[in-house]
Amino acid sequence: MNKLIWFVFMFSLVSYSQQESYYSLYKYNMQVINPAFAGAESDLSFSFLNRSQWESLDDSPKTMAFSFSSKRKNNVGLGISVVSDKVFVEKQTFAYLDFSYLLDLDQTKIFLGLKGGGNFYRTSSLNLEDYNQIIDPAQRELSRFNPNVGAGVYIRNKIYWFSFSIPRLFNIKRNQDLSLGAKDRVHTYIGGGLELPLSESLILKPMIMLRKVKSLPLSKDAGVFLGIKNKFDLGISLRSNSSFSAMTLFKISEIFYVGYAYETPTNNSLSNLNIKTNEIFLKIKLNKSEKNILPEETSEK
Numbered sequence: 001m002n003k004l005i006w007f008v009f010m011f012s013l014v015s016y017s018q019q020e021s022y023y024s025l026y027k028y029n030m031q032v033i034n035p036a037f038a039g040a041e042s043d044l045s046f047s048f049l050n051r052s053q054w055e056s057l058d059d060s061p062k063t064m065a066f067s068f069s070s071k072r073k074n075n076v077g078l079g080i081s082v083v084s085d086k087v088f089v090e091k092q093t094f095a096y097l098d099f100s101y102l103l104d105l106d107q108t109k110i111f112l113g114l115k116g117g118g119n120f121y122r123t124s125s126l127n128l129e130d131y132n133q134i135i136d137p138a139q140r141e142l143s144r145f146n147p148n149v150g151a152g153v154y155i156r157n158k159i160y161w162f163s164f165s166i167p168r169l170f171n172i173k174r175n176q177d178l179s180l181g182a183k184d185r186v187h188t189y190i191g192g193g194l195e196l197p198l199s200e201s202l203i204l205k206p207m208i209m210l211r212k213v214k215s216l217p218l219s220k221d222a223g224v225f226l227g228i229k230n231k232f233d234l235g236i237s238l239r240s241n242s243s244f245s246a247m248t249l250f251k252i253s254e255i256f257y258v259g260y261a262y263e264t265p266t267n268n269s270l271s272n273l274n275i276k277t278n279e280i281f282l283k284i285k286l287n288k289s290e291k292n293i294l295p296e297e298t299s300e301k
Contacts, residue, residue, distance in 0.1 A: 020187055021063040021085055023051065024237060024245040024261035024279050026209045026221065031067040032081045033189050034152035034165035035098035036113030038069040039077020044286040045069050053263075054275040061087040067098075075102035077111070093120040096150070096167075108157045115150035115167055146172040162192040188212045203227035205235070223247075242266065243277070257283040 023029055029049050031037040047067045054060040062085070069079030077100035084093045096117030103110040122143045152165030166188050193207030205225040212218050223237030223245070230251070237245040244266050249259040259281035 021051065021061070021065070021083060022053075022211075022219075022239070023049070023065075024247055024263050024277075025049065025249075025259050025281050026191065027193065027205075027207055027225070028249060028257070028259055028281055028283060029065060029067070030154075030163060030191075031069060031079060031098060032065050032083050032094075033167050033187075034113060034154060034163050035079070035081075035096070035115040035150060035167075036100045036111040036152040036154035036163070036165070038079030038098035038100040038113060039071035040100060040102070040109070040111050040154055040156075041069065042285040042287050043071045046284040048282045049279065050281075051277065051279045053277045055278065056274045056276070059088045060275075061085065069098065075104065076100070077102070077113075081115070090121075090123045092122070094118075094167075095120065100154075108155065111154040113152040113154065113165070115152075117149075118145055118147040119168075119172070120145050148172060158195065160192065160194050163189065164191075165189045185213050185215075201229045205233065217241075225249075238266070249281070255284055255286060257281075257285070259283075 026033075029047060031047065045068070047065070049063070049065040051063040051065075052060070053063070064084045065082070067079060067081040069077060071077055077098075079098035079100075080096070081098055082093065082095045085091070094117070096115040098113060098115055100111045100113040103112070123141070148168045148170055150165065150167035150169055152163065152167070155162045166186060168186060171185055189209065189211050191207065191209040193205055196204040196206075198204055203226070205227060207223055207225070209221040210218060211221075218240070219242070220240040221237055223235055225233040225235035225247070227233050232251060233247075233249040235247040235249075237247065239245070242265065243263050245261050245263040247259065247261040249257060251257055259279075261277075261279040261281075263277035263279065265275060
């Protein structure tokens with residue numbers, strides 16, 4: 001039997017399935033869930049993320065995320081965010097245009113954001129093994145585009161940052177012609193963190209990310225990073241009743257940043273399955289001049 005099917009069968013009575021991707025490196029990949037980050041980090045930025053979840057299981061979740069943002073005139077930021085998910089027989093791609101507007105309050109920056117786009121969703125159960133001689137009408141292909149919009153707020157100064165976003169505001173039924181089907185449910189994200197200098201070369205960066213989906217328990221990611229000599233960050237994170245992550249981000253140059261996260265489940269009953277998760281991240285930041293770098297960006301470097 002397929003390992004992933006066995007895994008889902010064994011723990012379906014005590015667990016809840018995820019519909020959108022989780023990330024360990026939320027802090028460095030925020031635009032995919034909050035459009036207010038478009039243009040908020042640098043004049044021009046590109047982010048790439050690859051996440052392999054539960055790697056030892058066949059057909060386990062694979063996620064690729066890309067975002068591009070540009071700081072424009074008149075306090076406007078524009079961007080693109082794309083997330084491609086594949087798990088078992090499902091494939092989906094979220095593609096959105098991101099817009100942000102900056103309210104500059106001197107020491108505090110408030111970014112207001114909007115997303116517009118949709119989800120290209122495809123699933124096929126035609127190749128699944130079937131031991132029933134009667135044709136199952138639910139065994140079929142489904143392909144659909146579901147439009148949607150999202151919104152977010154991002155606030156920061158030299159000491160703290162705060163993020164609130166709903167990347168998809170509307171519930172969308174993926175397969176309206178079936179009596180029982182899945183929906184793109186509304187996900188709400190609330191996050192925040194601090195930047196606490198410990199010395200000239202060390203900065204403590206605690207953070208938390210809350211994720212709420214209707215009918216599912218609240219997911220909580222609590223973590224802390226230690227910034228060392230503005231060259232790299234080391235961090236750990238704990239997801240409620242789920243997993244533990246060890247993370248790092250290296251500043252290769254003034255432009256290139258590389259991150260890695262290793263995630264393992266905290267539930268002892270899952271340890272024998274060896275379901276580890278690896279996440280790799282690359283960010284490119286381009287600034288026209290050092291004058292354009294906001295306070296938080298200077299601390300990250």
